[in-house]
Amino acid sequence: MEKVLNLTLKVWRQNGPKVKGAFETYKLDGISPDCSFLEMMDILNEKLISEHKEPVAFDHDCREGICGMCSMYINGHPHGPDGEITTCQLHMRNFKDGATITIEPWRSAAFPVIKDLMVDRGAFDKIIQAGGYVSVNTGGVPDGNAIPIPKPAADEAMDAASCIGCGACVAACKNGSAMLFLSAKVSQLALLPQGRVEAAHRAKAMLAKMDELGFGNCTNTGACEAECPKNVSISHIARLNREFISAKFKD
Amino acid sequence: MWLIHSSIGRKVIMSVTGIFLILFLTFHSIMNVTVLFSAQVYNDICEILGANWYAILGTGALALGFVLHILYALYLTLLNLKARGKDRYAVTQRQEGVAWASKNMFVLGLIIFGFLVLHLFNFWAKMQLVELTHGHGWVEAGLPNPQEGAFFINELFSNPVYSIIYIVWLAALWFHLTHGVWSSLQSIGVNNKTWLPRVKCVANVYSTIIIILFMAIPVYFLLGFRVL
Numbered sequence A: 001m002e003k004v005l006n007l008t009l010k011v012w013r014q015n016g017p018k019v020k021g022a023f024e025t026y027k028l029d030g031i032s033p034d035c036s037f038l039e040m041m042d043i044l045n046e047k048l049i050s051e052h053k054e055p056v057a058f059d060h061d062c063r064e065g066i067c068g069m070c071s072m073y074i075n076g077h078p079h080g081p082d083g084e085i086t087t088c089q090l091h092m093r094n095f096k097d098g099a100t101i102t103i104e105p106w107r108s109a110a111f112p113v114i115k116d117l118m119v120d121r122g123a124f125d126k127i128i129q130a131g132g133y134v135s136v137n138t139g140g141v142p143d144g145n146a147i148p149i150p151k152p153a154a155d156e157a158m159d160a161a162s163c164i165g166c167g168a169c170v171a172a173c174k175n176g177s178a179m180l181f182l183s184a185k186v187s188q189l190a191l192l193p194q195g196r197v198e199a200a201h202r203a204k205a206m207l208a209k210m211d212e213l214g215f216g217n218c219t220n221t222g223a224c225e226a227e228c229p230k231n232v233s234i235s236h237i238a239r240l241n242r243e244f245i246s247a248k249f250k251d
Numbered sequence B: 001m002w003l004i005h006s007s008i009g010r011k012v013i014m015s016v017t018g019i020f021l022i023l024f025l026t027f028h029s030i031m032n033v034t035v036l037f038s039a040q041v042y043n044d045i046c047e048i049l050g051a052n053w054y055a056i057l058g059t060g061a062l063a064l065g066f067v068l069h070i071l072y073a074l075y076l077t078l079l080n081l082k083a084r085g086k087d088r089y090a091v092t093q094r095q096e097g098v099a100w101a102s103k104n105m106f107v108l109g110l111i112i113f114g115f116l117v118l119h120l121f122n123f124w125a126k127m128q129l130v131e132l133t134h135g136h137g138w139v140e141a142g143l144p145n146p147q148e149g150a151f152f153i154n155e156l157f158s159n160p161v162y163s164i165i166y167i168v169w170l171a172a173l174w175f176h177l178t179h180g181v182w183s184s185l186q187s188i189g190v191n192n193k194t195w196l197p198r199v200k201c202v203a204n205v206y207s208t209i210i211i212i213l214f215m216a217i218p219v220y221f222l223l224g225f226r227v228l
Helices: A037-050 A122-131 A151-161 A168-172 A179-190 A199-212 A223-227 A235-250 B007-036 B039-049 B053-084 B105-122 B128-132 B149-157 B160-187 B195-222
Strands: A005-013 A022-031 A100-104 A113-115
Touching: A005 A037, A022 A037, A122 A179, A122 A199, A151 A179, A168 A179, A168 A223, A179 A199, A179 A223, A179 A235, A199 A235, A199 B007, A235 B007, A235 B160, B007 B039, B007 B053, B007 B149, B007 B160, B007 B195, B039 B053, B039 B149, B053 B105, B053 B128, B105 B160, B149 B160, B149 B195, B160 B195
Parallel strands: A005 A100
Antiparallel strands: A005 A022
16 A cells, blocks of 8 residues: 555644634645645645635645745744755655644744735835836847856856745744845846946845835844755845945945 | 944944954953963053053943944844744744854853953953052052952962853853854855855854963863962
């Protein structure tokens, strides 16, 4: 017979942002180790629906690790115990038979819970709106090779651009700081000539928005980098600090 | 004012005061260790510094550095607790590559501050303070010249309890420094992908050297040696 997992799930249930939440315990038997974590959650919800109970609300979209929607704090790790993946890429083979799995939402003052495991990450959109763009005048498309870009700069910008804005950095940070997200979004543009023009303004505007939205102050613990599903480096935070400080000194 | 109202500005203050305190510790540890080689040299250093105008100016700047570092630490810790939200995680786990010290800087700072008060009472109050108050009643009470630092060291560390207390204090300081040294550079943006592991390594070596210089004295006494 195929090996199956019998699990105990401790899931955070909360009806709304203002309501007090609590853990509910569910037994879930016969889960295949080949099952993905979100499929396991789907099976749990099917079971709850068949018992006429309210299914667990959780965010998910592409289920292939690029959209950044799935957000669960599993057994003390954002996106679960496996490294460099999102929750949707996590498989049940990472868990042992009879294990208790604690599933919590991202907990941060800037990410209020909408329901159960869903949090409002609109704060990230507001930070992007504050300056995470390049102002482009419309016109003819410039030739791709007209602006030479050094390979190391292009690589570093690309690494920063791999950030999917899932918010695991904020969830992992003991200070609830969004500096890894912010620094990735600042770096991916500041490293390239097109984005360089507005770099100083971008760093100031985005940081001001981040502080305003109630994220914490970075203390360089590096927890964000350790939990980032895309392995974004905290060296981008040093670049953001540099950009911001030199912009302030120029003022 | 961006040094108060922006998160990076606040970190710049922590970083700059931190670097200042690290430089102070460097000089302090080098001056201390001379006592193991010659009590006379150490006393000469105490005399050069004493309560002269430059030493008083230095002490004032140092006190300001400490006060700023501590006030900002309190402010940042409160802000960060607030940013974490009301609900705490039920399960938390250590991440790989995240140093314990980096998550406990405030607690380590509290320990260091507590012992610092004791340290000021042990030495500063008997030395510079006495000079500043012109030693009223001290010389009459038969107490030694406040510039004879080696005497005070000998007196205090001859008691093994104090030697052990100071070693514990220095251990806390070592943890604080292993994170503080590299973090101060990261906060002012002096870092990149290539230098990140190098800066961390240099920071560990640097803080270890400072702490070894400091610890040499209580360990020397615990081993039964005396400087006088």
